[in-house]
Amino acid sequence: MSITSYEGGCLCGHIRFLARGTPANPHACSCDFCQRHSGAPVLCWVEFPREALQWTGEGGAPALFRSSDYSSRAFCPRCGSTLGAVDDEPVVALVTGVFDRREAEELRPLSHSFEDGCPAWCGVAGG
Numbered sequence: 001m002s003i004t005s006y007e008g009g010c011l012c013g014h015i016r017f018l019a020r021g022t023p024a025n026p027h028a029c030s031c032d033f034c035q036r037h038s039g040a041p042v043l044c045w046v047e048f049p050r051e052a053l054q055w056t057g058e059g060g061a062p063a064l065f066r067s068s069d070y071s072s073r074a075f076c077p078r079c080g081s082t083l084g085a086v087d088d089e090p091v092v093a094l095v096t097g098v099f100d101r102r103e104a105e106e107l108r109p110l111s112h113s114f115e116d117g118c119p120a121w122c123g124v125a126g127g
Contacts, residue, residue: 045095
C-alpha cells in the first residue's frame with residue numbers, strides 16, 4: 001500500500017517537512033553537484049510539486065545555495081544536513097535519506113543519472 005503523506009527532516013530536527021501525494025521521478029544521481037552537496041558518491045532523490053510540500057519545523061524553510069541556473073540546494077542552517085533542491089519550476093526534490101520512513105517503496109530509485117561519475121569502488125554502479 002502506498003503512503004499518501006511523507007514526513008522527514010534534518011539531523012537536528014530544526015527543519016521538518018510534510019509532503020503530500022506520490023513522489024515523482026525517484027532516482028539516484030552521481031553528478032558532481034550531488035556528490036559535493038552530499039559528500040557521498042550517490043545521492044537519491046524524489047520530487048514533489050512545490051504546493052504539495054510544507055516546511056513544518058521550528059526552523060521554517062531550509063537555507064538555500066544557488067547551484068545552477070534553475071535550482072538551489074537546500075540545507076539546514078543549524079546542522080548543515082542536506083535536504084534537497086528547490087527548483088525555479090514548481091518542483092522540490094528531496095533526498096530520500098531525510099524521510100522518516102525511508103523504507104517506503106515509492107522512494108526506491110528507478111534510474112541512476114550520471115552513473116559513470118560514481119567511483120568503481122562504490123559498488124552501486126558499473127563505475
